[in-house]
Amino acid sequence: xxxxxxxxxxxxxxxxxxxxxxxxxxxxxxxxxxxxxxxxxxxxxxxxxxxxxxxxxxxxxxxxxxxxxxxxxxxxxxxxxxxxxxxxxxxxxxxxxxxxxxxxxxxxxxxxxxxxxxxxxxxxxxxxxxxxxxxxxxxxxxxxxxxxxxxxxxxxxxxxxxxxxxxxxxxxxxxxxxxxxxxxxxxxxxxxxxxxxxxxxxxxxxxxxxxxxxxxxxxxxx
Amino acid sequence: xxxxxxxxxxxxxxxxxxxxxxxxxxxxxxxxxxxxxxxxxxxxxxxxxxxxxxxxxxxxxxxxxxxxxxxxxxxxxxxxxxxxxxxxxxxxxxxxxxxxxxxxxxxxxxxxxxxxxxxxxxxxxxxxxxxxxxxxxxxxxxxxxxxxxxxxxxxxxxxxxxxxxxxxxxxxxxxxxxxxxxxxxxxxxxxxxxxxxxxxxxxxxxxxxxxxxxxxxxxxxxxxxxxxxxxxxxxxxxxxxxxxxxxxxxxxxxxxxxxxxxxxxxxxxxxxxxxxxxxxxxxxxxxxxxxxxxxxxxxxxxxxxxxxxxxxxxxxxxxxxxxxxxxxxxxxxxxxxxxxxxxxxxxxxxxxxxxxxxxxxxxxxxxxxxxxxxxxxxxxxxxxxxxxxxxxxxxxxxxxxxxxxxxxxxxxxxxxxxxxxxxxxxxxxxxxxxxxxxxxxxxxxxxxxxxxxxxxxxxxxxxxxxxxxxxxxxxxxxxxxxxxxxxxxxxxxxxxxxxxxxxxxxxxxxxxxxxxxxxxxxxxxxxxxxxxxxxxxxxxxxxxxxxxxxxxxxxxxxxxxxxxxxxxxxxxxxx
Numbered sequence: 071x072x073x074x075x076x077x078x079x080x081x082x083x084x085x086x087x088x089x090x091x092x093x094x095x096x097x098x099x100x101x102x103x104x105x106x107x108x109x110x111x112x113x114x115x116x117x118x119x120x121x122x123x124x125x126x127x128x129x130x131x132x133x134x135x136x137x138x139x140x141x142x143x144x145x146x147x148x149x150x151x152x153x154x155x156x157x158x159x160x161x162x163x164x165x166x167x168x169x170x171x172x173x174x175x176x177x178x179x180x181x182x183x184x185x186x187x188x189x190x191x192x193x194x195x196x197x198x199x200x201x202x203x204x205x206x207x208x209x210x211x212x213x214x215x216x217x218x219x220x221x222x223x224x225x226x227x228x229x230x231x232x233x234x235x236x237x238x239x240x241x242x243x244x245x246x247x248x249x250x251x252x253x254x255x256x257x258x259x260x261x262x263x264x265x266x267x268x269x270x271x272x273x274x275x276x277x278x279x280x281x282x283x284x285x286x287x288x289x290x291x292x
Numbered sequence: 293x294x295x296x297x298x299x300x301x302x303x304x305x306x307x308x309x310x311x312x313x314x315x316x317x318x319x320x321x322x323x324x325x326x327x328x329x330x331x332x333x334x335x336x337x338x339x340x341x342x343x344x345x346x347x348x349x350x351x352x353x354x355x356x357x358x359x360x361x362x363x364x365x366x367x368x369x370x371x372x373x374x375x376x377x378x379x380x381x382x383x384x385x386x387x388x389x390x391x392x393x394x395x396x397x398x399x400x401x402x403x404x405x406x407x408x409x410x411x412x413x414x415x416x417x418x419x420x421x422x423x424x425x426x427x428x429x430x431x432x433x434x435x436x437x438x439x440x441x442x443x444x445x446x447x448x449x450x451x452x453x454x455x456x457x458x459x460x461x462x463x464x465x466x467x468x469x470x471x472x473x474x475x476x477x478x479x480x481x482x483x484x485x486x487x488x489x490x491x492x493x494x495x496x497x498x499x500x501x502x503x504x505x506x507x508x509x510x511x512x513x514x515x516x517x518x519x520x521x522x523x524x525x526x527x528x529x530x531x532x533x534x535x536x537x538x539x540x541x542x543x544x545x546x547x548x549x550x551x552x553x554x555x556x557x558x559x560x561x562x563x564x565x566x567x568x569x570x571x572x573x574x575x576x577x578x579x580x581x582x583x584x585x586x587x588x589x590x591x592x593x594x595x596x597x598x599x600x601x602x603x604x605x606x607x608x609x610x611x612x613x614x615x616x617x618x619x620x621x622x623x624x625x626x627x628x629x630x631x632x633x634x635x636x637x638x639x640x641x642x643x644x645x646x647x648x649x650x651x652x653x654x655x656x657x658x659x660x661x662x663x664x665x666x667x668x669x670x671x672x673x674x675x676x677x678x679x680x681x682x683x684x685x686x687x688x689x690x691x692x693x694x695x696x697x698x699x700x701x702x703x704x705x706x707x708x709x710x711x712x713x714x715x716x717x718x719x720x721x722x723x724x725x726x727x728x729x730x731x732x733x734x735x736x737x738x739x740x741x742x743x744x745x746x747x748x749x750x751x752x753x754x755x756x757x758x759x760x761x762x763x764x765x766x767x768x769x770x771x772x773x774x775x776x777x778x779x780x781x782x783x784x785x786x787x788x789x790x791x792x793x794x795x796x797x798x799x800x801x802x803x804x805x806x807x808x809x810x811x812x813x814x815x816x817x818x819x820x821x822x823x824x825x826x827x828x829x830x831x832x833x834x835x836x837x838x839x840x841x842x843x844x845x846x847x848x849x850x851x852x853x854x855x856x857x858x859x860x861x862x863x864x865x866x867x
Contacts, residue, residue: 154696154777155369155370155371156366156369156370156371156776157369157696157751158635158638158667158692158694159368159369159692159751160369160634160635160638160667161368161369161426161452162368162369162370162454163426163452163453163454163480164452164584164585164634165638167585168585168587168636168638262643263643264637265587265612265636265637266637267587267588268587268590268612
């Protein structure tokens with residue numbers, strides 16, 4: 071399936087500059103202002119043969135996405151970025167502590183939701199139940215997701231993919247969509263900027279919107 | 293001096309502060325070699341494959357303190373495949389046969405089995421201290437053996453190990469007669485802990501100065517423990533969420549206020565922001581603070597706490613602190629010597645709330661800063677030049693711009709000039725990690741100015757072999773060089789082969805070195821082990837085309853007197 075994920079595209083648009091291509095630099099698209107390198111681009115020594123074997127276990131790239139993007143890599147700007155093993159250079163111990171942290175947080179919020187008096191300022195959404203509505207422009211009906219079910223953006227993205235890709239099969243091109251959310255102040259925010267726990271505690275509802283409408287939300291990164 | 297009695301020479305040697313000094317005097321003459329080796333108490337082995345354990349034990353029979361390091365540094369980031377090596381067993385076995393006076397064992401990045409821990413526990417009657425950092429391969433059952441049999445145990449320090457959880461029994465294995473504990477760190481133990489056992493252990497350990505708990509320890513248990521440890525200097529808290537109950541936290545504050553000697557704080561697992569104010573009474577006396585495992589605290593929580601820590605010398609924090617927060621640090625913590633800012637989100641790679649501005653603020657507010665690890669969103673040459681001028685005392689400078697090859701955020705230029713300023717101004721620089729867009733020029737600067745540099749980490753940098761050559765030719769004190777994803781090939785690898793005998797090791801992954809180049813290196817330098825790992829291709833492909841120009845995925849070169857190691861897995865080929 072060529073279907074590329076709306077969420078991934080949002081990420082990619084946001085973070086195009088961070089992506090590590092499988093092809094040589096210089097074959098990229100033109101709307102990337104970030105990559106004007108003053109000197110000759112360093113040659114990327116790795117050939118396309120490099121797959122993220124060890125990566126698949128712990129990094130973000132979904133296998134199907136990687137397959138889709140291998141074909142795209144020379145033709146058009148890849149939508150989802152290839153993850154790089156061991157980058158950023160953070161110890162696995164630290165990474166695993168964070169995974170424990172977010173799962174504990176969701177456990178803790180479950181308990182807090184059960185007890186009536188809750189003084190914590192974090193996870194206020196969870197106190198009301200952590201289900202948030204998800205709307206997608208052009209989809210006939212909304213869905214609901216429980217943010218506590220996800221440890222991070224990757225899992226959330228996969229879930230949204232599962233929910234909406236099948237329903238929009240073949241019609242609009244999903245790469246034209248961005249995932250946004252409404253926070254507790256009522257502002258429309260682009261998903262992915264803040265740590266996942268922070269996002270989960272401030273998100274009131276999710277909206278998958280057309281890319282053209284989302285351009286005002288472009289990231290701070292110029 | 294050669295005519296002095298041995299005892300006098302030995303006494304003189306006892307004043308030598310470092311391993312390298314003792315190594316040097318042992319080369320002067322046979323007499324000194326003998327005196328030195330028979331009186332040496334502490335040995336440091338930087339690479340476990342550089343020398344055979346039996347040889348170390350034979351040479352230093354009075355060995356009391358042994359430190360051994362295993363896997364290369366990039367193993368921390370999953371660049372070294374599992375089962376590569378670094379086994380502790382041969383060392384513990386050799387020591388058990390030849391140095392029964394062993395008192396302390398420190399290991400880093402090694403694979404330690406429960407059997408080895410049991411052997412350790414039973415073989416050394418005077419054993420006092422076990423320090424394991426980033427190790428794996430053992431479980432809480434191995435710890436049970438240590439607890440049960442090491443009657444004089446003073447220190448059990450487990451830092452960031454991958455420990456298999458087989459239950460909380462180990463903590464109750466300390467016999468009643470064991471009252472000598474000074475330092476206990478089990479923060480990395482993943483499982484449950486029996487609070488009653490923990491409280492009993494603390495109650496019978498009047499000398500306890502350092503205690504780091506794991507996530508399973510509740511606030512109530514912590515309060516009870518702290519009532520018994522008024523002399524505690526270093527504390528790693530347990531869990532700070534649970535259910536928020538004010539009484540528990542008030543008891544905690546009470547207990548903490550009794551710990552007048554408490555200088556260093558870490559842990560804060562899952563800390564909810566409302567819990568943090570209960571720590572405030574301690575802040576004014578803290579010299580060390582580690583909040584880097586607490587993504588639940590935001591910039592305002594962090595700054596409210598840190599602004600009270602006016603004596604702080606060492607701070608580890610997440611990038612949620614943001615540039616604004618770092619400005620608060622800069623204005624509050626004038627004695628700051630070490631700062632580490634870690635990324636908080638690894639999945640959405642590239643975003644961070646800290647930029648060059650935060651670091652510039654720190655550098656102007658904290659002139660004593662000498663050790664830095666800084667993950668950030670972007671950097672500029674101007675900022676680095678300013679930082680170098682403000683803080684010429686850097687010994688360790690590790691900068692990680694999250695996006696590989698990212699240029700100067702203002703000018704789009706490479707960051708050569710910025711890092712050039714760092715190496716030029718910081719004359720005592722011993723460790724450097726560079727990132728961002730970098731050409732061969734930065735290496736020219738490093739080779740020219742970084743004369744005391746001992747360790748250099750390079751990723752996604754450089755244009756040609758010249759870059760690496762500048763470093764090999766210029767950095768006289770270089771011990772460890774690790775390079776990934778940079779365009780250095782056989783020319784650089786073979787450009788100064790004698791250099792590798794003066795270094796501990798060289799790591800190159802995803803560069804342009806070929807099998808042919810590695811073979812030439814191995815044949816020219818028999819005192820080096822040249823290990824290549826091509827786990828994707830499989831070794832059979834290499835044998836089909838011997839000497840061809842296929843790229844080597846991972847290369848690890850190290851000097852050794854031990855010859856080829858016999859424990860290499862089949863994806864490692866030693867040329």
